[in-house]
Amino acid sequence: MKKFKKGASYTYLGLIFLFLYAPILVLIVLSFNNSMSRTVWGGFTLQWYLNLPSNDTIMDALFTTLRITLSSSILATILGTSAAIGINRMKKHHAAIMLGATNIPLLNADIVTGISLMLLFTRFTSLGEFSVVLAHIAFSVPYVIFNVLPRLQSMSDACIEAAMDLGASPAYAFYKVILPEIFPGVLSGFLMAFTMSLDDFTITYFTKGAGVNTLSTMLYTELRKGIQPELYALSTLLFLLAFIMLIATNFKGMNKKEVVR
Amino acid sequence: MINRLRTSFLAMPYAIWVLICTILPLFYILGYAINTGDGSFTLSNLIAITDPVHLKSLGLSIQIALITTIICLILAYPVALILHNLKISNKGFIVFLFILPMWMNFMLRILAWQNILSNNGILNSILSALGLPTIHILYTKAAVILGMVYDFLPYMILPIYNSLSKINDEVIEAASDLGSSWLNTFFKITLPLSKDGIISGIIMVFVPALSSFVVSNLLGGGKVLLIGNVIEQEFTLARNWNLGSGLSIILMLFVLASMSIMNKVDDSENGGMLI
């Protein structure tokens, strides 16, 4: 009975992961497809991978994307973490107001956020790469806050107070006491901010300046006339890179645990 | 007390940020919403929601968002339970496993679903190879729901998983020691204790599903008109930003209302948080 239950749960888990990763498998297969069409199999090829480094437009878009995504997610993490610490120490109704305002970007349709930010930016600054960074921070900060705050709430104030009583400066207390405790939340907040920024099209489209192209805006404008297969190849590489990183860090984690035992 | 005040100053940059990048743009939208386009005040853009077409698309959005949320909940809870029972030490690993698919561009993944679901697509090829009848699913409401479930499932799994991992295992052990059946333990202890996670999961899925328009564009074949699509069209095709703003204000109020209902159910400390 127990064996059966275990088998059933593994099968279920497998099916869910199949559901989540099926489109990715399709895209990986497409990256080896020797045809410009998405629906015709023209044989196996590596040419899209080989063409990739010499395709300036795609490489430019990749670097722009990385610049925007990295800077926005790092800034959002700093801003969000400090905000979470502050909010956690606020009076309850102040905190509620802050949290309510934090929810707004999550509630709005992307196009509304995009256009309203565009109106704001054109009024006060010019559109460029940096306006996209600002816009990305705007919609990814909430994810950081909501990941960090629960960690802080489950942490007892006594720890920090004890540290301070023992003469630690707030900065020292932050690094030695708070940060280690909330780090998993900060990390997952950062990852979510990074992912959201990587994936966004609508807001980027409206807030970007002339000549600024990210991978997703490039993809979208190519939709009608067919997507360059090099983009499948690039996406596959990005995905595999992330996947390998994930496996590697996990194995490292496992080894550590065994040593402790 | 002084200490508390000082630390809450850390939220100052963020407070300024929220004012400039969240509240101010909101006023822009509100400004458009209560304007006729030539500068005079009107409420017609807000009342426009009562137009039969808008009401119908709002109804459809609610229906699809509800179905999506329910399916996500049914699919996600067992996943969270199984993952919890696996006792993996590295929780970040689990989170990452569900975020990872998002590293492939969203549009590409939805296009891949077109490949899978189309009449001569991968799914139907497998079905006919197995001697089963093929199905017509792409460009129907079912495809839109599938796309949304696909897109939002991780947002349901993660909070439930988090809330399950906060439950003290000893409580469950104690219950079974006292002779409670597995089912009984589940309904009496596990489920109520994971309520927070369920509620934030529901909000995390329901809210974006309500305002989404890309999935219905790509998998609905232009036949499924959601309120998100209407708003998008008003901003682009119809060039009527005033009406678009009015409708999005209404949608926002609607979302806020449904959230506060959910928060009434949720009596915990974390009220007002989405994740």
Add this chain to the structure above:
Amino acid sequence: MKKKLYSLISIFCLTLTSCFSFTACGNDAESADTLVVLNYGKYIEADVLKRFQKETGITVKYEEYESVEDMYAKYKAGSINYDVICTSDYMIETLRKEGELIPIDYNSLQNYKNVDPAIIEASASFDPNHKYTVPYFYGTVGILYNTEKVDEETVSSWNCLWNPEYKNQIVMINSQRDAFMVPLKMLGYDINTTDTAQLDKAFDMLCDEKKYVYAYLMDETYECMVSEDAAMAVCYSGEAAMGMEYNDKLAYVVPKEGGNLWVDSWFVPRTCKHYDAAMKWIDFMCEEEAATQNFEYVWYATPNLTVAAGMDDETLADETVFPTKETLSRCDIYSAYDDKTLDYTTTLWKKLKAY
């Protein structure tokens, strides 16, 4: 202790402001040698863009858009000062009526003589005195069909789209103007009609059609036909040509009632800051080599006569790419709707989708 916290905050603010000023500088540095171009996605051969920058020494900030409506929303917000834009006929007319266009100095265009006078003449509908535009590509709206599933006779009239036999096999175009064009043509009305009774009739027909429609598509219609998921699709000639390249069974026709002729043209908007460079750009697009490269990449009908002269007979005879004189005589160009009609038709369009 307090000091440290404040300094932390101020450092943060400083970083933010420094980032601001950094980009501000970047924008001020825009010299006379830049050109901000806005064009449809994938509507230029990358090498042409490269050669232009190399030969003229002008740095091009190249922007793309997906739909005319997206373009309009972004342009109207005044967020970017575009120097030269390529878009479709009726949108150019809208912008012209709003006073957004600057006349083109045709004398400075050495290669303008390469442009087909017939197409220039056709442009008169949106640029009456021919002051503002230079045609880039043109084409038609028609039916792309699978010859194994549908015979030529059936698709010779638009009414095949109302044939119950092809239920769930029909792809309708997901664009308000083009979708309404079909029933308007069938009813024998002007495709630019502003008569609400005529529009209502067309709307009723579209509602009737909806039950047979597999999907309303705009993007990647050709992929749907290539994979044989549908039997026929209303689409642009350029997309049809692309689909036929991947699947031999596909063919394209403009039904006998006629269709729409669209012309995508370059124009200079009021926001232009680099007029001379914009002229150089337009001139370069009319040059034989650039136009040939673009044609071979985009595969839409080119109004450039020198390109046509250098082409082999087979390509020239390809009616999908180059519509015949007879076909063109049945096609009309869209004119811009006034605000009232725009409002009326978008409401009908919404109703159709919600129907």
